[in-house]
Amino acid sequence: MTTYAVSDNLTPKERLLEKILIVDDNMVICTQLKWGLADEYTVFQAGDASEALELFKEHNPRVVVLDLGLPPHENTEVEGFRCLGEMLNMNPASKIIMLTGNDERHNALKAISMGAYDFYPKPPCLNELKVIISRAIHLANIEEQNRQLQRSIEITSGDSWGMIGQCAEMQKVFANIKKVASTNVPIFIAGESGTGKELVARALHDASSRNKKEFVAVNCGAIPENLLESELFGHEKGSFTGAHATVQGKFQQADKGTLFLDEIAELPLNLQVKLLRVLQEGVLQRVGGRENISIDTRTVCATNIDINAAVKEGRFREDLFYRVGVIVINLPPLRERGDDVILLSNFYLKLFSEEYNKRVRRFSGSALAFLKLHPWPGNVRELRNRIQRAVIMCESRAIEAVDLGCEQLPLEFFPTSELNMNNGTGTTLREAKDQLEREMIVTEMEQQDGNIMKTAEILGVSRPTLYGLLKKHGLINA
Ligand SMILES: Nc1ncnc2c1ncn2[C@@H]1O[C@H](COP(=O)(O)OP(=O)(O)OP(=O)(O)O)[C@@H](O)[C@H]1O
Ligand SMILES: [Mg+2]
Numbered sequence: 001m002t003t004y005a006v007s008d009n010l011t012p013k014e015r016l017l018e019k020i021l022i023v024d025d026n027m028v029i030c031t032q033l034k035w036g037l038a039d040e041y042t043v044f045q046a047g048d049a050s051e052a053l054e055l056f057k058e059h060n061p062r063v064v065v066l067d068l069g070l071p072p073h074e075n076t077e078v079e080g081f082r083c084l085g086e087m088l089n090m091n092p093a094s095k096i097i098m099l100t101g102n103d104e105r106h107n108a109l110k111a112i113s114m115g116a117y118d119f120y121p122k123p124p125c126l127n128e129l130k131v132i133i134s135r136a137i138h139l140a141n142i143e144e145q146n147r148q149l150q151r152s153i154e155i156t157s158g159d160s161w162g163m164i165g166q167c168a169e170m171q172k173v174f175a176n177i178k179k180v181a182s183t184n185v186p187i188f189i190a191g192e193s194g195t196g197k198e199l200v201a202r203a204l205h206d207a208s209s210r211n212k213k214e215f216v217a218v219n220c221g222a223i224p225e226n227l228l229e230s231e232l233f234g235h236e237k238g239s240f241t242g243a244h245a246t247v248q249g250k251f252q253q254a255d256k257g258t259l260f261l262d263e264i265a266e267l268p269l270n271l272q273v274k275l276l277r278v279l280q281e282g283v284l285q286r287v288g289g290r291e292n293i294s295i296d297t298r299t300v301c302a303t304n305i306d307i308n309a310a311v312k313e314g315r316f317r318e319d320l321f322y323r324v325g326v327i328v329i330n331l332p333p334l335r336e337r338g339d340d341v342i343l344l345s346n347f348y349l350k351l352f353s354e355e356y357n358k359r360v361r362r363f364s365g366s367a368l369a370f371l372k373l374h375p376w377p378g379n380v381r382e383l384r385n386r387i388q389r390a391v392i393m394c395e396s397r398a399i400e401a402v403d404l405g406c407e408q409l410p411l412e413f414f415p416t417s418e419l420n421m422n423n424g425t426g427t428t429l430r431e432a433k434d435q436l437e438r439e440m441i442v443t444e445m446e447q448q449d450g451n452i453m454k455t456a457e458i459l460g461v462s463r464p465t466l467y468g469l470l471k472k473h474g475l476i477n478a
Helices: 012-017 027-037 049-059 078-090 105-114 126-156 168-181 197-206 225-233 269-281 307-312 318-324 340-355 365-373 379-393 429-447 452-459 463-472
Strands: 019-023 042-046 063-067 095-100 118-121 187-190 215-219 258-262 298-303 327-330
Touching (some): 019 027, 027 042, 027 126, 042 049, 049 078, 063 078, 063 126, 078 095, 095 105, 095 126, 105 118, 118 452, 168 197, 187 197, 197 215, 197 258, 197 298, 225 269, 269 318, 307 318, 340 365, 340 379, 429 452, 429 463, 452 463
Parallel strands (some): 019 042, 063 095, 095 118, 187 298, 187 327, 215 258, 258 298
16 A cells, blocks of 8 residues: 655654644544544544534644545534634634545535545545645745734835835834834935835835925936936026026925935936035025025935945945935845835735726746746836736636736746756756656645646646655655
């Protein structure tokens, strides 16, 4: 007899704490299963629905093995379905495995659609059932961790500023925002295009006591040089052709608030000198004016270029950098944020499905593989745009890799270096394909809560094939 062992990442002691309820009116089956499982798990057994529901209420077992035909209607599925429904009502997270007769496939499918985790034909083979139970416990634990993670995101992330991020680097960014927001110190935000610099600038404003006043953003790279000085500092009536009235500049608009100078490295050198003076003295003169106007504006500057290189090359004044960059917040590129890619993807999936009133609920395995392996040169902006487009275009419940703009499956997932057999890393095309195969199985199993049948269906393979693949990739041990 083949024996299978599934890694559920539990120590034997932890496994013993996991509770399993076996419900079957056939005492032989019940006792056999209890006997076979009791040295690994804490097992309870019940012979009918009311006893089962009592035990379920009292012990809240992680897994239930439930016979469909229970007394007093052993020959119909009525009691089994009632029991299933009530248990899921009490705890939707419990994993219920239905024991069914060979000719009861339609009932088994009905049970799955009601929320059962899986079904298994009678008479049960203990070793195979152990694999399913162990996988169910593994998944229940992952789901529990996921719920805890979701709760912690709500508490610890920059969620209230519309920022998602769980990785250590982003946690550091959020902590720094909190630390420096209430000071008046100028902040410099560095990061590639689309990494969220403007969001951080707004977060700094929102988290400060200046948040009742204005947050004013100026893109120094988007305004013609001859207009920039007036844009920043304002101008007096008649100071140049077309200056029909005296106009306040952005600095004054942001008085007692925050001025965000985006693409600061684009500021022409002569304006860099003027900006430095304004920041040092806290007063400005409008273009064409002589009056010294006091301002109380907090500056936040940003750039997506290497500012140290710009300073070295003389394109950006060193003294100005010291002035505006008292504190530097570095935003990591998305490709260095690990699982944040998936968090952000789910966030935007939900946002856009609601916005466009679509029934898209999840990413397929191939889409998840693409999300994880794509290098994201355009960072969060690119991810947001790809998901927005995918939600609009998608006609099913799941977004596929192609919907995300990935046209070639599966090779496009891999950096060319990985597909190149002579690249010195020793990675072959076969290995790359295996890697993708494993990735797709793992992600789809997670998406389907470990439900082998659903996963096999979505991946387009039979259940035995999927078991074979799980074994091949070491996801279960033969
Ligand atoms: N951590 C995040 N969580 C959620 N959305 C984010 C996050 N970071 C960025 N975004 C979104 O990504 C898009 C780009 O962000 P933002 O404009 O702040 O980037 P940027 O660094 O200022 O880009 P650029 O250098 O091109 O000006 C925006 O739609 C923003 O809402
Ligand atoms: Mg920006």
